[in-house]
Amino acid sequence: MPGPKVVVQCLDGTEVTVNARNVRVADRSYFCPGMVVASASDRGGQLGVVTGAAVELDLVRLDGEDAAAALVARSVSPAELRRVSEFCLGDYVVLGPWLGRVFEVSLDVDVLLDDGTVCRVTTADAKLCPVGEGSSKRYTNVFYPGQRVGGRSSVFKAARWLKGYWKPSDGEGTVSKVETASVLVYWVASSQLGAERSVVQASSTPAHQQSPRDLTFFRAGDDVLARFWGVGDRCFFRAPCRRRVLPAGDVGANRNRLRRLGAKRTPRRESWSHAGFERPLSVASTRTTLDVLWQDGTRQCQAPSVSLVPTMPQNTHHLFPGQRVVSRTSSDDGDVARSGVVRSLNFTDQTVRVSWQKAAAEHADDETLSSTYDLGRDFDSNVFYGDVVVRRRPTDSSIGVAGDICGSTEEPVLTRCRKKEPTRAHDLSWVGHIVDFCDAHHVQVKWGDGNMSKVSFHEITVVKEQSFGEFLQEIGEWVSEDGGMSNDAIDHEAQVTAAAVVSIPPHTNFNSPRDRVNGWTVPGASTSELTARGNNNVSAPVSGGDGDAKETSTAVAGINGGGGGEGKQAEADATGDDKSFSFPQFDIVQSPSDHHYLDNMEQGTGGGKKWMKRVQKEWNILENNLPDTIFMRAYEDRMDLLRAVMVGASGTPYHDGLFFFDLQLPPSYPAAPPLVCYRSFGLRVNPNLYPSGTVCLSLLNTFGGHGAELWSPEASTVLQVVVSIQGLVLNAQPYYNEAGYADLVGTPQGRRNELPYSENTYLLTLQTMLHLLRRPPAGFEEFVRDHFHRRGQHVLRACEAYLDGCLVGTLDGEGSGARRPCSAGFRLALANVVPRLVEAFTAIDADGCKEFDRIRVPTVCT
Incomplete structure (x- = not known):
């Protein structure tokens, strides 16, 4: 908001405009590995990179007779929960041996009208709007059971009626069920082919449109920040037995605090008592701690998120420990390229301690002090914290490259590999993300199945992150004309409406962690x-x-x-x-x-x-x-x-x-x-x-x-x-x-x-x-x-x-x-x-x- 005003989303989903001086930051829950940060107390000082993040949630119910917020559980891990919609824009998903990015989600919503009739609205994200909530409602929670929604009479007329029939007066009701109907996925890597874009796209990739039941969630997309948890988010426990209900004394002690978070009374509608659907819990507060590696090589563990602020290094000389760099030094034979690894950076002096590889510089010391201006990123090994990677398969004479001809059958090897080595639908052992740099040749990778291992650069391939604009340019006109993402959504500053669940959020930073470190987005075309x-x-x-x-x-x-x-x-x-x-x-x-x-x-x-x-x-x-x-x-x-x-x-x-x-x-x-x-x-x-x-x-x-x-x-x-x-x-x-x-x-x-x-x-x-x-x-x-x-x-x-x-x-x-x-x-x-x-x-x-x-x-x- 212009001036000293901010818009705050409350616990019950409503929004209020308040003076910025009257609020304080309680938590920043959107951090993820690979994000660059600065100290909140020294924003002009050295930078750090997030290597790990942990979030705990407190959950409440808002569906009592007087809508009082009843604290159900606290310190809940997000792994114990599922959102109303399982997939969000930018999510990485796995289908057999394929890794993809979600670029559109289509929702079907069942609406219970006040007279007890029920209809199903398909692709509801473009047809229904929340009633009585802020117009800039966060797109990750647009629809949830128990929410009041409205739409044009023609929307309800064209809907599928599950109970009763349409009447011209129908225009508002209560959400009783939200279901992800389909997901559009852009395939970016394969366990057989790696992550080379041209090779992957030239192969027989799965269809873009997929059933959500066939997909396995791998991790949230860092460039969209669509999956961070905030106050007011709706969710369900994956296992009801894990609910940790607080003692009665704790509920009363926390009720006033929850009301200060913005929980308001909601008029009770008699039709709700006959709905019979499960209402979600609401996130009342979040607590985020971070592990940070600073440029000077020091590490900070479990730092409160409020002690850090996100930032973007606006020049190419902001280096971090573990990164590979190259330097050119003059010699009698001309310029000689050297490759090394950053050990630490002195931000004030703009100097870097680098361990040089002896093979490239036999007479150089193992570690020297260099100017940041004399160094450049080694793009032959351009990996960074948080980067998504896939494991390269070992070289095998029986396994060729996609499109190779095998014997007289002239069958593509990819097809033959599928027949001989089927991949389990939930196998995530071949896709992971970088959590640390070990030495000049190895990184620590956390795989999708939870295991961690030390691997060399030659054993993995980095999955290049792309913005939705780049997705659409490569895919073509795959979005629906009745409310999906239009070409206008390519602009990362595009505005979203309350119901635009598949639109790009405003002020989204599409730079990948690697781009954020380099400080500028590499132009893909003139x-x-x-x-x-x-x-x-x-x-x-x-x-x-x-x-x-x-x-x-x-x-x-x-x-x-x-x-x-x-x-x-x-x-x-x-x-x-x-x-x-x-x-x-x-x-x-x-x-x-x-x-x-x-x-x-x-x-x-x-x-x-x-x-x-x-x-x-x-x-x-x-x-x-x-x-x-x-x-x-x-x-x-x-x-x-x-x-x-x-x-x-x-x-x-x-x-x-x-x-x-x-x-x-x-x-x-x-x-x-x-x-x-x-x-x-x-x-x-x-x-x-x-x-x-x-x-x-x-x-x-x-x-x-x-x-x-x-x-x-x-x-x-x-x-x-x-x-x-x-x-x-x-x-x-x-x-x-x-x-x-x-x-x-x-x-x-x-x-x-x-x-x-x-x-x-x-x-x-x-x-x-x-x-x-x-x-x-x-x-x-x-x-x-x-x-x-x-x-x-x-x-x-x-x-x-x-x-x-x-x-x-x-x-x-x-x-x-x-x-x-x-x-x-x-x-x-x-x-x-x-x-x-x-x-x-x-x-x-x-x-x-x-x-x-x-x-x-x-x-x-x-």
């Missing part, structure tokens, strides 16, 4: 890349409040001057150099052979005289209005192409760097915005600039926006595009360019991540310099050489200042900055880059670089 990040342009207000606006103005300060016609010395003036630099800011030349859109001839044919007139107008605007630190080339033989280079502004992690962009004006221009590709060299220097070259910007219609944020054929220009990129993308605090992160400005989570992101950005900017010196874009060879010939000494002075204690992104044009130290890990990584910079700048005889041939590198305590 469409995802275009819509997953940043929302900035020069016309839009700067997000993040006054602080962010101030920092952005610093980045824009150096690009306010015009002067294309007088710009032959523009860059030299802007950077304070006296030496003349004759490179026109804007010029028209022949097209280069390395332009990204050169082969896009379908777009390059132009759009007629009107189009050519508009392009010439754009050229004129650029020639006379380009800021001092942006240089562009147009091409007379390909009027649709442009190339731009921007100089990183001082006071940002991009200072003195060069950033190249290729542009193309489509035939529909200006009705459609330009196409823009960033020359990335495979590096991610900004949330809005992808390694693939995609530039994510509202002005380019590659990210959602509205009004002035979007491209306007009448008002928008190429000049506006390039100024937006330099001023609002290449800014002082790029961390907050990530979509949704602007709200973190000034928060502990924001402060924890903004500096590491800027430090890594500066290191990537230096790597971009080295790439440009080796492979300058065609037509800008002399520009690149002359820029670093003059600015090379300033780059090295900045490095020296950072090694000496300046904060990244605070240096002005004179090399002065905030004297707050960078992290030790940043200085370690920077010390590895500086010698390469000195060598590269010396090779082009850069001014003043000889004095840096032995730059002082501070010693970092190990």
